[in-house]
Amino acid sequence: MVNKIFELLDFQGALDNLATIAAINLESPPPLGVMKRYRIVTSEEALSEGAVQWLSGEGPEIILEILDKSYQTILEEFYKLAETEDWEEHRKRAAAAMTLVGESAKILNRYFAYRLDKPLDLKIEERASYKELQAFYHEKFPSEMEGYVPTTGIAFKDFESVRRDTEYELFYIRNEEGEPYFDAEMLRNIKLTVDFQSQAETFEEDPLLKVRAMQDRDLHAAAGQILLACEAQIADFFRIYKKVQDNDLARHLSLAIIALFLTNNPRYLIQNTSGKSCINYYQDFLQFLRSTMQTAEYQKLIAYPPEKSQKLIVSLLSLAHALCRAFFVRSSSIKQEAIGLIHRSMRKGEELSKKKLKGDTIWNQFQIDDEKLRSLLSQFPNGPLFKILDLIRVEQEEDVHITYDPIGQENFPSKLFSVTLKSHKLDVLRLPSPTRQAFIHKAEIIDEFRGFLRSIGGERRLLLVNLQDRDSWKEGVRCRILESLQKRVEFASQLSVLTLPKDTDFYHQKGIYLENDSTLDFIQAFQKQLSHPEESGFFLPQFAAGLDWKKFLHAIHRAYFHEKTELSRENRQDFIEIAYQWIIVKAVQEFRADMVSFTCKDAIDTGSAESALFFGFLQLLSGDFSSKETQDHLRYLFYAPALFIRERAIDAERLNRSLSCLEKCDTELAERGKVILKEMGEFCSDIGAIQISL
Known part of the structure; x- marks a missing residue:
């Protein structure tokens, strides 16, 4: 476990720590973890992404040290507010923070008593940092926080996932009994955070x-x-x-x-x-x-x-x-504006960090630039939380249930770029799930998508690469109706659905796969999944039934991984992404698709990362990434949807998986490009000279 807290904990980070603690479900206490040495997290997803899990045997000191730092950071903010002439305008902001301070203390006392099998020797309310903050607040900001309208519902307990915007669709979707997937506690934490952020002095400087x-x-x-x-x-x-x-x-x-x-x-x-x-x-x-x-x-x-x-x-x-x-x-007309916004935000983020770092490779530079962007955005209000609160307010004020309908909620489709494979033109579309969903067990195809398929009947063909989790209770019903749509006689000739799982233990190489570096075991497991697709989260077109998956996987092993007997977890993850790209190319060829989409629930994180990866994969096969135009287009594909639709950066894990795969492809193609094309040419017919039109 880490021994020292990262010194630069900003105000929003401190508030997030308290909100995460306040949202802990004491009936089923989750594990605690620490990310980036100062961020407290509880979600399994965050823990799987590299957070260090706190163990009760280590004692409570590391968590309490982070808590003290969070209280001190809030106190420093209060000092600044109290010195301003109009500090009374910040009463509500201070009250929101102090409500979280009080709630988090009570929750954490009980959490430690459960995990340590005994109460803390010194209750959190008795710690010097807590008492100092309380004393200053009561002296300078003597006010109370407004109450909240109770909301019925259960199940949405993880504030970390809400803050990260990973499951926002569940605020639109009801369970089978018609109840929402959030409760009064979650709504309270969202409102506290929004009230705190909405008073920030930097609000008008927000680039978004x-x-x-x-x-x-x-x-x-x-x-x-x-x-x-x-x-x-x-x-x-x-x-x-x-x-x-x-x-x-x-x-x-x-x-x-x-x-x-x-x-x-x-x-x-x-x-x-x-x-x-x-x-x-x-x-x-x-x-x-x-x-x-x-x-x-x-x-x-x-x-x-x-x-x-x-x-x-x-x-x-x-x-x-x-x-x-x-x-x-239709195509977007603001790509250059969006690229300009991304570059300006990265430059301002670099100015904030006061560090000028230069990557030794293109891909390392992308990661450095990503940190700059996130550094800037962390200084401003959390856009997704404002959107969620607006949704809940509208539903309560108008007494309506707003269903999850991404395309109907200003997440509009568009064409991203075109590519020519052996004289065959392929348009790459940005397509959120063309579905409408009010309840977790029911969904329907939207009317305009059916009209779109009818419009291309007999002329063009769409390969819809579905990246939703068909075995998940959250996404399974959307997968099933998309996969069944191609089986209708009306759409069979113009639609083919290919489902590639992006959220399984095998895809993430976690669980039973985490520590097994054996290449043979990995390839056998991958082959089993592809040979029995619907048991493993895949849904493959008819042509896949006749493919020799063992031969295919060994070709990738020879071409990209030099027949190594052991592969690290990162290597195995790259292997999966590379295999997915060749499967997509094969599906395009077999179906003779004129269009392809990478469709997740909203084409914001998983879909955008896959679109960018596909673009980069083909670009590397056809040339390199040396031109600024090519690099900027990749940035646009990664960042624009999340920035414009959810007012945040793309999910970091999706971005890093794509960049890691592209770096691997770049390295291997530079060293042995002809070998790779020869090996993979036995699986995919000659794709010819690749031409990409931006």
Whole structure:
């Protein structure tokens, strides 16, 4: 266990420590761990990522030392607040912090009594750091914290995962009995943290405050792209509109088009209006498009397709599907702005740390730059917590249940880049799970995605790489409905689903796999999983049944790992990622896909990391990463979705897994590229000269 606390514990880190302790479920006490020498964590995920687990035999000193440092950090903040002329404005912020101080002390006393089989010799309330903080607070900030409206529900006890934004979808989804996955205790901790952060003096300096205006400009341009792509169908529609204006389908289409024109009007950009902006009108467009596809007329036309001679009806159907298609394949117009934001944030993070580090490789530099970005973002309010609290407030004030619907909640799809493999063009799409889910055991495919698949029928094919955990109670139902969609005759020719598990013990090489460095055991276990896919979290297309997985895995072993008899955990994790990339390339070839998406629940962390990894993997096969444009595009793929949609950085573990794999590929291709292409050429046919279009 570490012996010394990292000296630089910021105010938010101190608050996070107390919130983590206050959220401990004493009915089932979790293990405690320490990350980065000063951050207290309780989640199994955090412990598996390198946190050092506290053991009762070590005594309570290390945890108490971190607690003392947390109290001292809060006290230093109070000193600053009390010296300002307008310190009374910070009463609420101070009260929120002190509520956590009191609650965390009570919880930790009981936690240690349970873990150590005896009470602490000196209760936390009697420690000098606690008493000093309490005395100063009562002298300078004599106020009380507001109460909270009780909320029914159970199960969401881990504040660390809430703070890290790893399971936010559970705030939208109810259990089978219709109860939420959070309770009054969790809501209280979220509100305490938000109240504390919302009073921060640095709030106006937050670089992510500019994100909303950038999104607005992006959707303004997106509307223009959709209107241009559907120009012929829209012209036909207005020519026949008088003849079909009484048709419910036509009326909804008309509203969708009007919303598009309003979105495309620069008058409604955020900087030009105080009313509805382009974002709002684009959301209106999507809702009208959905309502179009829910009309009785549309449903009837799908059940009983019209004859070609029924030109008016065919024209309406053609427009509806053209709008769906353009909605999913439009490109972002703010990539350069986003890249600029990322670079500025990294530079400011470097200024804060007062350290100028230079990586010895491209991949090491990516990790250094990532630390800079996280260093800056840690100085500002936690965006996801504000979003969660806003959601809960809306549900309580309007007495509604808002379902989990990522695409319907401003997480819009787009095209990321294109690649040519042996003269065959492949568009890579950013696609959140095209599902809507109100309850944990029920989910449905969204209407516009069905319309998109109908629009490409007979012309193009989509390989949907599903990265959700099909064996998880949280994601299993979404996986099943996506996998079953391709089995419908209507979509069989244009959709293929490939599920690759990204959250199993084998993928993370933990549990029974953690200490086993034997290459033979590893390959045998991997082969067993691929040979019995649905028992291991995989869902493979039909072509996979005839593949020699043993030969495939040994080819990777020879090509990338020099036939070593032992592989470290990092090597095994790289091996899995490399295997996934070649499986994806093989699936693209076998299905002759024109489009591929890397779809997780929201295409923010797992999906973005996989999109970036696929881009980097192909780029390394075709050349190198020396150009600034290539490196910037990789940064954009990694960071933009999380920054713009959840106002945070991408999950660190997903980022590091992708970077580790790319570094391994880069090293091996530089040394023995021809050998790799020859070995893997027996699995994948010649992919030819790879050309990537950004």
